[in-house]
Amino acid sequence: MEDKSKQLLAQPKWRIIDQTTLGDSFHALQSFAMDDTLCSSIGSEDSPPTVRAWVHQKTVVLGIQDSRLPELHEGVKFLESQGYQVIVRNSGGLAVVLDHGVLNLSLILSEKKNKIDIDQGYDAMVYMTRRILEKYGLSFDVVEISDSYCPGKFDLSIDGKKFAGISQRRLRGGIAVQIYLCVTGSGADRAALIRDFYDKAKSHESMKFTYPKVNPEVMASLSELVGKDLTVSDLMRDVLLFLKEQDADLLSSHLSITEINQYDFYLKRVVDRNNKALEQ
Known part of the structure; x- marks a missing residue:
């Protein structure tokens, strides 16, 4: 599969949208609308393949299944109190x-x-991440860490400690392969937050869906794993260097006028879905 992953990443041109420094003004719902917009634009080949980088301030992103927790509002109140x-x-x-x-x-x-x-799609993201982390002397396993938060087949871990997870979204001929990389801070503290959320949002009654029993000891940041301070800027630089090594032209850009109009549509849809899910 590595050859196919290389082929996906060996694009003649990569569009770069760097939203890592927008701060508090950049809401996580906007990110999901951005990726939907880009899936549509890239799927119709109105845009070249794109790497979008993003950072948000203190946000917990729930999945649809989380929105069905019996005591969801108690869990949300707890997160907001933190x-x-x-x-x-x-x-x-x-x-x-x-x-x-x-x-x-x-x-x-x-x-x-x-x-x-x-x-x-997953393998392409794994391959790129392996290449980026090589310079730090890090190699990782790709296996589900069942007692992490958001466990999945494509969890990335070192010595049993998860530092990243990968997901995918497909829309209108476009594919967004998304990874979160815990670069700095305490992986255990983040995991404890989600553990406590589930403790408050679940009921004592049996439920059809089994939510993870989060163990903070199985999660860590890359800074903790490598034993030195890394930053989001460090990793972003490494991403750009990797893409340049693929002999790609890098084009830094914002949304086009057409994409801005699409973005307004997708943002409204994302916001409406979010509000509906949290009202349940």
């Missing part, structure tokens, strides 16, 4: 923590001409 915004994303997976020490990357590709199977 200074976190709470949103529900329009894709799969479960609760994750975003803050200034978490770098999010989206690889957004078109499958208009060539079908990209699900694992191929």
